[in-house]
Amino acid sequence: MPELPEVEVVRAGIAAVICGKTISEVCVYHPRSVRRHELGAADFEQTLRGRTFAEPKRRGKYLWLPFADGDALSAHLGMSGQFRVDEEGAQGLPELRHVRVELRFADSPMVLRFTDQRLFGGLWVSPEGAAGPVEISHIAKDLFDPQLDIEALAAKIISKHRAVKRLLLDQEIISGIGNIYADESLWRAKVHYLSNGADLNSKKVKELLFAARRVMSEALAAGGTSFDALYVNVAGESGYFERELAVYGREGEPCGRCGAQIAREPFMGRSSFLCPVCQVRPKPYAGSAMAAVRARKSPGGSQ
DNA sequence: CAAACTACCTGACTGC
DNA sequence: TGCAGTCAGGTAGTTT
Secondary structure (H helix, E strand, C coil), X not given: CCCHHHHHHHHHHHHHHHCCCEEEEEEECCHHHHCCCCCCHHHHHHHHCCCEECCCEEECCXXXXXXXXXXXXXXXXCCCEXXXXXXXXXXXXXXXXXXXXXXXXXXXXXXEEEEECXXXXXXXXXXXXXXXXXXXXXXXXXXXXXXCCHHHHHHHHHCCCCEHHHHHHCCCCCECCCHHHHHHHHHXXXXXXXXXXXXXXXXXXXXXXXXXXXXXXXXXXXXXXXXXCCCCCCCCCCCCHHHHCCCCCCCCCECCCCCCECEEEEECCEEEEECCCCCCCCCCCCCCHHHHHHHHHCCCCCC
């Protein structure tokens, strides 16, 4: 499940090998992987030939690989997308399953493969996208972006009457955070995922954002989080941050701070892991929809 | 207009 | 052994 640290590991891995290389051949094996390329798979293959790669970029979980001519190859890994770099005809490689797109180069025996079991990810060409594809202009800056205005971000979060985990996961508010690092950040800052943005003060929100930046920095240094073969770097290797996770995937294990059992609760159609002691559940709003339902069921009753 | 909901996907796993 | 059902979750498009 690639989030910002995993995508950055991939970006750096690609950057180390494709800068200055010129594409000679492109094969699309599954049209869904290029569904965001509006002119279709054949055009995707044809238009990429002869392009020369410059320095790969990233915002949040999106990647774009600029070309020397000002266009770019954009990418999102979705749930299971991977880039793999191998030598043509290399021996002893494990069979790559779910190869969707292959790129070969005029000046190198390297093969760049995009693999994706679940097809949530994809590639497309962004005309004049070298400085930032227009298709991702709605995506907010991420916590590693030196241009990020943390005060403005904190103010935006505090202005929202929505659960803070929804806000962390909203890529139009702050990008790069997915389910794993959201839960880890909330645990570190001792904030319950159901807390409303408006429940928090600026100091607490910034504490949460700094926790998120820190946990993702640590994950990046460890090569990312790998639960299974669904996330690996461009050489097919797993990251080591899974063992450092405090709550995610640790239902029933003791909290590293207080010893209480880590809980798992359904939220937004996925799982939220938290320490029910360190992270105090907020009282429901008197005016919330849930409070209205309770009031209707037990008129005059109090919570 | 903001917020919430749902379709898109495949493989691993569970229960009968 | 087989098979239906469940879960994993990021994004875009649709509905409320």
